[in-house]
Amino acid sequence: MGSRVELYAAIRFDWQRNQMSVRGLADKYGVHRRTVREAIDSPIPPPRRSPPRRTLVLDTVRGAIDAMLAEDLSAPRKQRHTAKRVFERLRAEHHAQVSYSYVAKYVHRRRPQLAAEAAARDAARAGVVAGFVPQCHPPGAEAEVDFADLWVRLAGEMTKCFLFTLRLSHSGRAVHRVFASQGQEAFLEGHVAAFEVLGGVPFDKIRYDNLRSAVHRVLFGRTRSESGRWLAFRAHYGFTAFYCLPGKDGAHEKGGVEGDGGRFRRTHLVPVPAVDTLAELNNRLAAADASEDARRIDGRAQTVGEAFAVEAPLLVALPAERFDTALSLTARVDRYAKIMVRQCQYSVPARLIGTRVRVALSASELQVFDGSRRVATHPRLIARGECRLELDHYLEILLGKPGALPGSTALAQARAAGRFAAAHEAFWAAARGKHGDAAGTRALIEVLLLHRRLPEAAVLAGIRAAVAAGSVSADAVAIEARKHTTATGTTTGTSMTPAAGAPAAGPQRSRAAVVTLGARRRAASLSGLPADGRPAPSVRDYDQLLAHRTGQERSS
Known part of the structure; x- marks a missing residue:
């Protein structure tokens, strides 16, 4: 792949x-x-389709081969290991059933790598003068990306999050976004958000650390084994990735974004921000980014906004289609109608118990699909072990087990979120008082099922009207909810506003007038509707039956 x-x-x-x-x-x-x-x-x-990759025997003896080649670094030139000698020692000393061709290829590739690493260590021991060399960055050519730790008081709790930063090297214009993780979906989503804010992509390269979201393995020098999805993303937007050297050796290679992350955090995120959702915080950060156009970086004559005005036209235009940054996964639905995704649990409709579903996981949202149909949507959970359940997903189970509703986790979460309102509580109490716990709870569940096909406001209005009339029937709630829908959706014929000074008495219902067939035909002719050509109703056939029956009675 x-x-x-x-x-x-x-x-x-x-x-x-x-x-x-x-x-x-x-x-x-x-x-x-x-x-x-x-x-x-x-x-x-x-x-x-590709066959499963076999585990090579060579993988078990790499350490032994490296040790032999490391000995050669200090051995006389004419007494160093050849590939054949390495192969013979592996067979004799390690009893390795390994192919000679694999050993020869590995020795040919690995020997210069070990020599270069030894030369680098020797240069470090000899001492190199520390310092920095001034660099120039052409407009629109380069950018730098980094993640920084960030603490947020999220919904009242201190939560560790991560600040994504993409900074243009020439102008210093940066885009910041906060995510709950440093996963690949957040990494890609941060890029897409930054490209769309900036209006383009650098035409040369973007500098990175060796993030797991992009790099599978750090090879020799700057060579990296990149993930397939990251390669596809770069191909979609058409830019080159430049990977800094690991550790302190490469810290200076993207010093602009390293310093910008700390400066931005001290300027705009102190004191600790308190928000209900990360979306709210990201809206604040977007405003903060826009306000920094007037900032002047030390040693530069232009402001960030002025330099960006020169740089923006030189960026590569965005492709017509947006890259789908959501990670596609599959999960199995357990007997509790839950799926496990990244060590967090989410509910799905109970009818999917025992099946496998497709999950689209983004940085802020999780969507569940049964085939091509979306069956559930949840905000992405942050802390490991968290669980989010929707009461609606368990209604079919609760119809058969009404006693499980009072202590259910789904009900507790619905109450905490305000989705199980006071009107529901009042209907449930009245229904249990009239029909008992089991039957009353089933009546409530039938009412909750109405939310699937009627607007929430209409169902709540129907519940209040039914309880006020002394009814605890789901059918009565449905009728009143449909009346509310009709009343609120009609501009004439009903009045939802009481007269001035009069108490609010709910919707004013109009009596339906009786329309005769003749009146309907006259109205149709006046309105231009097609004429009703059906014959007028007649009881002539029934009169014939009546005459036949009278004749039989006389003959008898």
Whole structure:
């Protein structure tokens, strides 16, 4: 998958930046034109079946081979290990059933890597003069990305979050967003938000640490093994990733964003922000980013906004379609109608118990799909072990087990969120008082099922009207709810506002007038409707039956 993604990314890069033709791309990369068109249409290659990768025996003896090659660094040149000698020692000393060709390839690749690492250590021991060399960044060419820790008082609780920052190197214009994690979905969503705010993408490169969201493995030097989804994302937006050296050696390579994260946090996030949701906090950060256009970076003559005005036209335009940053997963629904996603639990409709569902996980939301149909949507949970349940998902189970409702977690969460309102409580109390606990609870559940097909305001109005009339029937609630829907959706014929000084008495209901057939026909002719050509009703056939019956009685 990785090599195909890299191929597709390279094809899309040449097609977007170098304007190469389909035939030219096919000749350059030695592939069919159909493959080039697939890469142009989508940065993600179509899936293909591949056999499971076998665990190589070589993986178990890598350490032994590295030790032999490390000994060669200090051994005489003519007494160093050859690939054949390494193979012989593995068979004799480690009893490894490994192929000679694999050993030879590994020795050929690994020997220069170990030599370069030893040379770097020797240079460090010799001492290198510390300091910094001034750099210049052309407009629109480069940007830097980093995550920084951040504490937020979220819904009254101190919560550790992460501040995503993308900063243009030339102007210093930055975009900040707060996420609950540093996962790949948050990493990609932060990029998309930044590109859309800036109106484009740097045409040269973006500098990164070795984040797990992008890098699977750090190889020799600046070579990295990147994740397939990250390669597809870069191919979609058409930019190059520059990875800094690990540790302190590479900290200075993106010093602009390193310093900006701390400065922005001290300026706009002190004291600790208190918000109900991260969306609210991100709206604040968007306003803070806009306000920094008047800021002047030390040593620069222009403000951030003035420099960005020069840089913005040089950014590469965004593609027509937005990259889907949600992570696609599958989960199994347990017997409690819950799924486990990233060590948090979410409810789904009870009819899906025992099945597998598809999950689209974004940085702030979780959506559950049964096939192509969306069946549940939850805000993404933050703390490990949290659980979010929707009472509506358990109503079919509760119809058969009404005694489970009072102590259910779903009911407790609905009450805490205000979704189980005082009107529901009043109806439940009245129903249990009239029919008993079990029957009264079933009546409440039937009322809760009305929320699936009627607006919430209409159902609550129907509950209040039914309770006021002394009824605890779900049918009565449905009738009153439909009346409320009709009344609120009609501009004439009903009045929802009482007269001045009069007490509010609810909707004023109008009596339905009796319409005769003749009146309907006259109204139809006046309104221009098609004429009713049906014959007038007659009882002639019934009169014939009556005459036949009278004749039989006389004959008898």
